[in-house]
Amino acid sequence: MSSRALMTFKSHIEGKNADVAIYHDRIEWARGGYKGSLTVVRGETSHRPLVDWQPSVVHPRLGKGDTLVTGASAAPPIKALDRDGHVLTKEEYPSLGPVLDELRRRYGDQAGGKGGVELAVHHADANADGTGRADTPLLTLAEGRPGRLRTTFSARAQAAAEAAVRKYTDASVVAVRPSTGEILAVANHRSDGFDAALNGERAPGSTMKIVSAATLIDNGLTTANGAAPCPPSAVSLSQTFHNLKDLEPDEHATLSDSFARSCNTAFVKFADEVKPDTLTKEAQDRFGLGRNNWQIGVPSFDGRVPVADGSDKAAALIGQGKVQMSPLNMASVTATAMTGTFRQPVLVPLALDHREPARARGLPAGTVAQLRGMMNRTARSGTAAGVMAGLRGDIGAKTGSAEVDGEARSDSWFTGYRDDTAAAAMVQDGGHGIDAAGPIVATVLRNAG
Structure with missing residues (x-):
C-alpha cells in the first residue's frame, strides 16, 4: 500500500467518526466500540510502505481463516x-x-x-x-x-476472578464448590482469547503432588507422617532432578514435611517403587482425570496423566513430563482432596440436557484426612503461607512451578481451598507459584464466600 493509499485509508476511517493515530510503523483507530490497527512495513523489493495484512485489521475478533x-x-x-x-x-x-x-x-x-x-x-x-x-x-x-x-456461576466470585487475572499476562483461574462440583468462576487474561482456564493443557508442576501424595498413601508406600527424605538431588535412570534454589535438604523428612516445603527429590525417590500405570490409575480412578468424559456444559479438557516409565515416571510425580492439566482440573483435584468425593464440575445443571457425569471412586477417609492436613500445613507454615496469610476458616493450598521447554521462566501454578470454595490458577511464564498464581487464588478465595 502506497503512502497515498495509507492516507486514503486514514481519511476513510476518519469519515466514520473514528479517532486515528499514525505512527512510523502502524496506524491505530477506534470506532464503533472497538479498536483496530494495521502494521506498516517496507517492501523488500519496492521499498515502499506496505500493510502487513491480518484479519484483525477488519475486526479484532477476526482470526486467521475466520469469516x-x-x-x-x-x-x-x-x-x-x-x-x-x-x-x-x-x-x-x-x-x-x-x-x-x-x-x-x-x-x-x-x-x-x-x-x-x-x-x-x-x-x-x-x-x-x-x-x-x-x-x-x-x-x-x-x-x-x-x-x-x-x-452455577457466582457473580461475586466471577468479579473477583476477573480483577485478579487482569494483574498478570496469560493468567487463568477457576473456582468450584467442592460440596457440589458447581463452577463458581472462570476467568482468563490473554491476548489470544483462548480459554486456558477450561481448555489449557500445561504441566501443573508441584500442584500435582496432591495426586502423587495420594498415590503413595493409597498404595502403602508411606504416610503423611511416614518417611519421605529430601536429598539435594535424586537420579531416575540417567536424569538428575533438583529442588528449587535455597531449599535445604532434609534426610529425615516426613511426607508432610516434603509436601509443605515442595521438595521434588522426595517424590522422585519413590519413582522406583511405583509401576508405570500407578499414577495414571490414581488420577483416573480416584480423581476422575484423563478419561475424556467430563460433561461440564461447554467444551473442557479433563487432564492427561499417561502411563510413564523410566525418568518420565519420576517427572510425572512432580507434575512434569507428559502430565497435562488445566486450572479447572486442578481446582477439581483440590475439591476431591478436600471432600474425598469426585464430583465432576458443572456449569449448567446436568438435567438440562440429560448429560451423564463422569464418575470416579474418590478417596478413602484416611487419605483425605492426611491430604487435608498436609495442605493445611502448606497454607499455614509451608510454601503457601505468605499468600494465604489472613484467610480465615478451613484452608489448604499447594504451590507449583512447571518448566516448559523453550521458555525462560516457569509457569506459575497454585491451588487452594477455603471452606466450601476451591480454586486453581496458572500464569504462563509467571515464575514460582507464589509469584503470580498464588495471589490470584487468594483473591478469589477471599471474595468467593
Missing part, C-alpha cells in the same frame, strides 16, 4: 443468570465471552428465546457437527428475544 457472516442467528440469544439471578454479560465479565457464546449455541433453543439477525464471526475451527468454537456475535441487526439460562 464475517450476516443473517439469522445460529441460536436464539440467552440471558445467562448466575446462581442468585444476576445477569452475566460479556461487557461486565469479559472472560465469560467464549463461555456465554458456547452456552448460547448449546442451550439457546432450550432456554425459550427467539432468534434475531446479527453480524457474527464464524470461526475457522467450527464444524458442522457443532464442535469447535461457537460463532462470536458482533452486532445485532434485528432484535431477538433472549431465553433465560440459569448457571
Whole structure:
C-alpha cells in the first residue's frame, strides 16, 4: 500500500467518526466500540510502505481463516443468570465471552428465546457437527428475544476472578464448590482469547503432588507422617532432578514435611517403587482425570496423566513430563482432596440436557484426612503461607512451578481451598507459584464466600 493509499485509508476511517493515530510503523483507530490497527512495513523489493495484512485489521475478533457472516442467528440469544439471578454479560465479565457464546449455541433453543439477525464471526475451527468454537456475535441487526439460562456461576466470585487475572499476562483461574462440583468462576487474561482456564493443557508442576501424595498413601508406600527424605538431588535412570534454589535438604523428612516445603527429590525417590500405570490409575480412578468424559456444559479438557516409565515416571510425580492439566482440573483435584468425593464440575445443571457425569471412586477417609492436613500445613507454615496469610476458616493450598521447554521462566501454578470454595490458577511464564498464581487464588478465595 502506497503512502497515498495509507492516507486514503486514514481519511476513510476518519469519515466514520473514528479517532486515528499514525505512527512510523502502524496506524491505530477506534470506532464503533472497538479498536483496530494495521502494521506498516517496507517492501523488500519496492521499498515502499506496505500493510502487513491480518484479519484483525477488519475486526479484532477476526482470526486467521475466520469469516464475517450476516443473517439469522445460529441460536436464539440467552440471558445467562448466575446462581442468585444476576445477569452475566460479556461487557461486565469479559472472560465469560467464549463461555456465554458456547452456552448460547448449546442451550439457546432450550432456554425459550427467539432468534434475531446479527453480524457474527464464524470461526475457522467450527464444524458442522457443532464442535469447535461457537460463532462470536458482533452486532445485532434485528432484535431477538433472549431465553433465560440459569448457571452455577457466582457473580461475586466471577468479579473477583476477573480483577485478579487482569494483574498478570496469560493468567487463568477457576473456582468450584467442592460440596457440589458447581463452577463458581472462570476467568482468563490473554491476548489470544483462548480459554486456558477450561481448555489449557500445561504441566501443573508441584500442584500435582496432591495426586502423587495420594498415590503413595493409597498404595502403602508411606504416610503423611511416614518417611519421605529430601536429598539435594535424586537420579531416575540417567536424569538428575533438583529442588528449587535455597531449599535445604532434609534426610529425615516426613511426607508432610516434603509436601509443605515442595521438595521434588522426595517424590522422585519413590519413582522406583511405583509401576508405570500407578499414577495414571490414581488420577483416573480416584480423581476422575484423563478419561475424556467430563460433561461440564461447554467444551473442557479433563487432564492427561499417561502411563510413564523410566525418568518420565519420576517427572510425572512432580507434575512434569507428559502430565497435562488445566486450572479447572486442578481446582477439581483440590475439591476431591478436600471432600474425598469426585464430583465432576458443572456449569449448567446436568438435567438440562440429560448429560451423564463422569464418575470416579474418590478417596478413602484416611487419605483425605492426611491430604487435608498436609495442605493445611502448606497454607499455614509451608510454601503457601505468605499468600494465604489472613484467610480465615478451613484452608489448604499447594504451590507449583512447571518448566516448559523453550521458555525462560516457569509457569506459575497454585491451588487452594477455603471452606466450601476451591480454586486453581496458572500464569504462563509467571515464575514460582507464589509469584503470580498464588495471589490470584487468594483473591478469589477471599471474595468467593
